[in-house]
Amino acid sequence: MKFTSTISAAAIAAAIAAPALADVENQDPIKLTTHDWTGQIVNTTILGEVLMKAGYNVEYVQADYIAQFAGLKTGDLHVATEIWETTGREAMDEATATGDVVNMGESGMIAIEEWWYPAYMEERCPGLPDWTALNDCAAEFATSETAPMGRYLGGPVTWGGFDEERVEALGMDFEVVHAGTDAALFAELESAYQREAPIVLWLYSPHWAPAKYEGSFVEFPPYSAECYNDPSVGMNTSAAYDCGKPTGPIWKVAWSGVADKWPGAADIIKNYTLTNEEMGALVAAVDLEGKSIEDVTDAWMAENAAKVDGWIN
Incomplete structure (x- = not known):
């Protein structure tokens, strides 16, 4: 999982979208969490750009990968774009079981x-x-x-x-x-x-x-x-975690109130996906080629305008 010194996470976390371009259900900012790895920041920024194109206000909030669930439960945070099956499944399941956090579907990437x-x-x-x-x-x-x-x-x-x-x-x-x-x-x-x-x-x-x-x-x-x-399962019958890590989807999750407050945004979040290949190329552009998050996301938005319009409409 993921963040490089070429990126100013603080600047991204503090960024707030420009005024909405269209009438939407609510002008309050949708708070998207960013973490400490490049791919997740790129992913979240692209989703933010899509939501802004649809007319929503967006705020990026830097948050701890696991600890963010506390804010998602209370509604202080609204959307997390990457919960990895490999490391976040237990925290996600616990949060969704409360009813305060909902699974918004697969991100399109396999972890x-x-x-x-x-x-x-x-x-x-x-x-x-x-x-x-x-x-x-x-x-x-x-x-x-x-x-x-x-x-x-x-x-x-x-x-x-x-x-x-x-x-x-x-x-x-x-x-x-x-x-x-x-x-x-x-x-x-x-x-x-x-x-x-x-x-x-x-x-x-x-x-x-x-x-x-x-x-x-x-x-x-x-x-x-x-x-x-179950500690009794596996090679060591007195300890858990005596096996490899899981593989599987990277999930999107949200505060349960998102669908009520911003129903159109909730649909966009569910529709939004990236592939492993897309993400690998995006991260390489930032980490290896030295491009900025803004340049990479702007280029992706331009190249995928029809796809973005489909998610919005």
Whole structure:
């Protein structure tokens, strides 16, 4: 999951749309949450542009990925564009069960988030991508701070993911070290890859990285909901999370009052989708080509004008 130093998240979060261009049900701003990874900010900004084209006022509010559900329940926040099946399903299910948050459907993107290693590590750690090989060569992945344990570079703590729980449940000789930001995560990957230095880290799709770097996701025991919720299920009968992460849709969610206050906007939010391929190209344009969020979203809106009009009408 995801944010780079080339983007001013604070500026985006503070941005408020220009006055509405058409009569809509309510002129109060629809508050869309932004997080700390590039793709989600691009995604949310495009949705905001679509809503503004339809005549709605929009406000972007920077919020924590999981903690945002508190604001969505109360109506202080209104729409979240990306709840990943891999990391956000439990929080989403808990929130929707209250009736205060509603699932607005699939985003069109399919999420993969898992441990990943560069292809050159297969010579140094025979047996990969099987997760059991990692314990045999944990020393290869060790740093001065983690030795004799290997180091797994996780995403920012706010992304969730249960990596510490999985390491403990599977008895892995690894220490989880969290990157401070999305930018730091991929900067370290780039540095390691150029030097062919040992690294195993959190990688996700949709994103440009799996296409740019040659490597593989680690293969853990298959995910099941029971593995996460019932300690008796799985390899370790006394601990949960002893399996891989789920894969599946990236969801849109909203405060339950959105459909009553802005029914036309609710329809647009449900209709709005992007594909993995679109998202990968959009993130690459920002992260690799140095384009601004505004330029990327403006170009996408121009290229997809007919699609946008279909969502609105």
